Amino acid sequence: MPSLGRLGGGSSSTASRLSVSVEGQYIDAGGEQLWVDVLRAALAHGLTPRSWTDYLHLTVGGTLSNAGISGQAFRYGPQISNVQELDVITGLGEMVTCSKKKDADLFDAVLGGLGQFGVITRARIPLVPAPTWARWVRLLYTGAAALTGDQERLIDVERGDALSGLMDYVEGTVVADEGLIGSWRSQSPSSSSSSFFSGPDAAARFAKLAEEAGGVLYCLEGALYYGGAAGGERDVDKRLETLLRELRYARGFASVQDVSYVEFLDRVHGGELKLRAAGQWDVPHPWLNLFLPRSRVLDFAAGVFHGILRRGTTGAMGPVLVYPMNRNRWDGGMSAVFPEEEEVFYTVGILRSAVSEGDLGRLEEQNDEILRFCEEAGIACVQYLSYYADQAGWEKKHFGPAKWARFVERKREYDPKAILSRGQRIFTSPLA
Ligand SMILES: Cc1cc2nc3c(=O)[nH]c(=O)nc-3n(C[C@H](O)[C@H](O)[C@H](O)COP(=O)(O)OP(=O)(O)OC[C@H]3O[C@@H](n4cnc5c(N)ncnc54)[C@H](O)[C@@H]3O)c2cc1C
Numbered sequence: 001m002p003s004l005g006r007l008g009g010g011s012s013s014t015a016s017r018l019s020v021s022v023e024g025q026y027i028d029a030g031g032e033q034l035w036v037d038v039l040r041a042a043l044a045h046g047l048t049p050r051s052w053t054d055y056l057h058l059t060v061g062g063t064l065s066n067a068g069i070s071g072q073a074f075r076y077g078p079q080i081s082n083v084q085e086l087d088v089i090t091g092l093g094e095m096v097t098c099s100k101k102k103d104a105d106l107f108d109a110v111l112g113g114l115g116q117f118g119v120i121t122r123a124r125i126p127l128v129p130a131p132t133w134a135r136w137v138r139l140l141y142t143g144a145a146a147l148t149g150d151q152e153r154l155i156d157v158e159r160g161d162a163l164s165g166l167m168d169y170v171e172g173t174v175v176a177d178e179g180l181i182g183s184w185r186s187q188s189p190s191s192s193s194s195s196f197f198s199g200p201d202a203a204a205r206f207a208k209l210a211e212e213a214g215g216v217l218y219c220l221e222g223a224l225y226y227g228g229a230a231g232g233e234r235d236v237d238k239r240l241e242t243l244l245r246e247l248r249y250a251r252g253f254a255s256v257q258d259v260s261y262v263e264f265l266d267r268v269h270g271g272e273l274k275l276r277a278a279g280q281w282d283v284p285h286p287w288l289n290l291f292l293p294r295s296r297v298l299d300f301a302a303g304v305f306h307g308i309l310r311r312g313t314t315g316a317m318g319p320v321l322v323y324p325m326n327r328n329r330w331d332g333g334m335s336a337v338f339p340e341e342e343e344v345f346y347t348v349g350i351l352r353s354a355v356s357e358g359d360l361g362r363l364e365e366q367n368d369e370i371l372r373f374c375e376e377a378g379i380a381c382v383q384y385l386s387y388y389a390d391q392a393g394w395e396k397k398h399f400g401p402a403k404w405a406r407f408v409e410r411k412r413e414y415d416p417k418a419i420l421s422r423g424q425r426i427f428t429s430p431l432a
Pocket of ligand 1 (some may be wrong): 062068
């Protein structure tokens, strides 16, 4: 048996629920632990998990009940694809240790299972040697086709293209109107070693580019890890040189910043603190997260980014994310629902906050309009982190017949009295 080192970044109760095995290259984390503490505990041994969410102050059990996605998922899959073993208490009160080798059906059911089959009390997460630094790159684009074309080259790790795999993290954002441009700029690196935000005419250049692009800009956001296990600075310089030569961003609109690996992974926390101070964190978040097939992403961009989101200004703020993932890094046997028809699918996260009177209603209406648009345009999208008011919504709009049948079967097996996570409104009464 490998020896277990009990370590953690937080309180002693946190520490006792985070155990790193250096020999085994994994961490055992309590389901209630925050990912930021998982990171600290692993880094104490020079190790790190591979797949993340954008925001780290979420629990292990919470993200594993959904999928857990961020810009590393193209390479390593979502967090649910990066679990070796789980301890679960099922709705029958049984405590089961499960994995792909033992009680595999329960393991697959729970991962992405929306808390319907059991409570995750421990997850074993594989670790790899950690890098020390991240070179954080932001490149502005004037069109969705150029952005998505480049993103797809970057995530195509198997093709051997000049760009494939050069970035360790690939995301993208839509920078849509004056308000969004303003909020996006204020979150951007202030001490960039090279930035299109610096210089006396930066704002004017930015505005001119936005005007030329018809009011909608896109940003490719990427990171290259280096130092420690990830290789030296010279290598990262070369990788960046290739990227800046090959990618089709608007020349002169590149921002590059070196930050520590931790600072990069925990980047959203800084924004959280600012929003908290402004009283804008604990406000309603009518988020809409969608997975859509690669073949329809440009239709979606035309209809939504250049259409629906441009109409009707709201005081609302928040990022709009768009980035692709490789389907073969997802496991169709698990409960998470994702588009399975094409090799690549996109995630679009419209992550706005309702900050002013009337925002919430307007944003919810806009979300409905986006879903109607997809339906009418025949864009087969699936909601991620979805909410439906009743079982029919989950069955028909989310799972579809085959996945629904399997979901119900598993519910019958592991929580027939429907005592777990009733708040999701998937099952509100015992199964017959
Ligand atoms: C600010 C913010 C940023 C986010 N960013 C991302 C992101 O970048 N990528 C991403 O993929 N998601 C993201 N999410 C969504 C996140 O994955 C889900 O909201 C997740 O449920 C959050 O975990 P939590 O600890 O807050 O869960 P909670 O809100 O505590 O729980 C949500 C549900 O998860 C289930 N659950 C929770 N714990 C367990 C457990 N131990 N066992 C079984 N079921 C459990 C239950 O059904 C519960 O109702 C974000 C959420 C927020 C609030």
